[in-house]
Amino acid sequence: MARPSTPLLSRNLIRDGALALIDAEGLESFSMRRLATSLGVTAPSLYSHYATREQVLDDVVNLVIADVDTSAFDAGWRQGLLTWARSYRAALSAHPGVAPLVASGAQHREHFLTMADAVHGGLVAAGWPPRRATEIAGAVKFLVIGAACTPFAAGFSDDATIYRDHYPHLNQAHRLRAEAARIDHDAFEVGITSLVRGLEPGPPRH
Incomplete structure (x- = not known):
């Protein structure tokens, strides 16, 4: 079976990508559009997993606090x-x-x-x-x-x-x-x- 042309998204993949992006570029540079680009997808595809940017950041905090x-x-x-x-x-x-x-x-x-x-x-x-x-x-x-x-x-x-x-x-x-x-x-x-x-x-x- 051929591999999909874009990565299969999940909440964990998005959350982990957000943390990696913040680590690399800082919180002030974080945006859903920038996150989508780093994951090789389009921004609207992120919103099928997270309704808002704040929800992504909440999960990032949860990951670090864990x-x-x-x-x-x-x-x-x-x-x-x-x-x-x-x-x-x-x-x-x-x-x-x-x-x-x-x-x-x-x-x-x-x-x-x-x-x-x-x-x-x-x-x-x-x-x-x-x-x-x-x-x-x-x-x-x-x-x-x-x-x-x-x-x-x-x-x-x-x-x-x-x-x-x-x-x-x-x-x-x-x-x-x-x-x-x-x-x-x-x-x-x-x-x-x-x-x-x-x-x-x-x-x-x-």
């Missing part, structure tokens, strides 16, 4: 938060173009809601009041999204002359870019471990 680990709350709320935060950052670091979509919230994204439910449930089961559990989860999300959307070290120039004459306290800033991945990782670790430590000695029981 890699986030919320299973460690059985080992205690501190370990649960650390494992969640680290895997959350790792998922977004692998797909930084998706971070602004994740920052927009859960909406109707099934995997995002499942993640939020697991985190909230893990904290409440450990004794945190529901309101405080919500605040803790929000604080972790702020830290993760900030790390994903605003990398620190790479934002400095490697030209030492920029800093030498006018910014004496930044006389080593030109070295940051070369070690950006390590510095950003270590900065995130400072943030998340300080946050979790600051919640000690444990949840209030009243």
